[in-house]
Amino acid sequence: MSRLKRVHKWAAAIVFMLITMGMYLVPVQPAAAANEGSVYVIPVKQQIERGLTSFMERGFKEAEEMSAGLIVLEIDTPGGRVDSAGEIATLIKNSPVPVVAYVTGDAASAGAYIALNANKIAMSSGSMIGAAAMVDGRGNPIEDAKLISWWKTTMASAAESSGRNANIAKGMADINETVEMPEIGITKQPGQIISLTADEALKTGYADIIAGSTNEVIAWMDYSNQDVFHMQPTFSEKLASFLTHPGVMTLLLFLGIAGVIIEVIVPGFGVPGILGVASFILYFFGNYVAGFAGWETWLLFIIGLVMLAIELFVPSFGILGIIGAISLIAGVVRAAYSTSHVALSLGIASASALVAIIVVALVFKERGVWRRFILSESLTREQGYIPIEDRDVLIGLTGVALTPLRPSGTMELEGRRLDVVTLGGFIDSGKPVRVIKTDGTRIVVEEEIG
The missing domain is CATH 2.40.50.140 (Nucleic acid-binding proteins)
Structure with missing residues (x-):
């Protein structure tokens, strides 16, 4: 009998050991998510412009093609172009896939408008939403009453569509708006602008949850974190983003203008001409990939170069030269996302190129194209x-x-x-x-x- 007891004790010990080892060796399965489908995460972490619109269009298309169950927008932007924000908002509203805006930093200005068009808004601690007053290219407030009224109404409509208080959105958009909502701690006088912290947004209904990570937002929406796709910009999109930087754009315009003109007036080198044409091609390529430029900008550029070349050899009293210059400038301006920014870049590039051209012309005056028109030898x-x-x-x-x-x-x-x-x-x-x-x-x- 004692022997049987010892056998039972050993058997119990072995079973216990097997159960314990199984707990460590076999992974615990997470609780099944209530919603099925992959999650597509799109970063919105740059200034809002037409390049971002193209990027977002690709993201929404891919999410729909892969039958995603949820799109999460990771937002951290200072704002940008209102028209581009409107195009992105239309993408969100027309998307068959639910969209959650997760504000990880700032959802300022046009960024606030994008967030308000999402089905849900989540915010991280330390983030903010609001400060959506319209400003010009120099950062100065716009005073056009009709434009301000339109933007205020647009913001209010976006807030109402998702069940949020429209008056707060108006206070975000119009510096002259008065908002008296002491019951929720919002009091705004003319001259002030509303921006909400994560806690204030949660209290006023402008945020649905405060989350510490994208995975937490996904879990909150009852989706699995096992099937999450993070969208990344392509090499072309990264290159376009670099080429459309204002500083790089100015450098490309300088090299393009100086290179082409130096090659014309001091022929035979090849390097300035190649560098100039390559710089113009990079300028237009960057803006084309970013969604700023179309085929018409390439056409204007080519027409401008041809007209200027013809003017050098077939004098037309300046008519062809003027047409060529206008065509070139129109192509450069139309290719850029901001008229004010490209005007500044073009002005700086033109002035710098003029200095470079004068220096090269003086150094290589014996080889210049003007030798065809100037008597170089005295008659004796x-x-x-x-x-x-x-x-x-x-x-x-x-x-x-x-x-x-x-x-x-x-x-x-x-x-x-x-x-x-x-x-x-x-x-x-x-x-x-x-x-x-x-x-x-x-x-x-x-x-x-x-």
């Missing part, structure tokens, strides 16, 4: 040139007609070729002729009869 007496004031000494001298004089032609006099005219008669070549008078630049001759 040895070459047959006789100043006007000295031509009276020819009167009475005799030479030979080298060409028929009908009545003008050429004679040879003491080894020099002179352009002469008769008094109206014709003299055959080879006949002796005598200078009878000079009249300014004219040398008048008659046939010498021996």
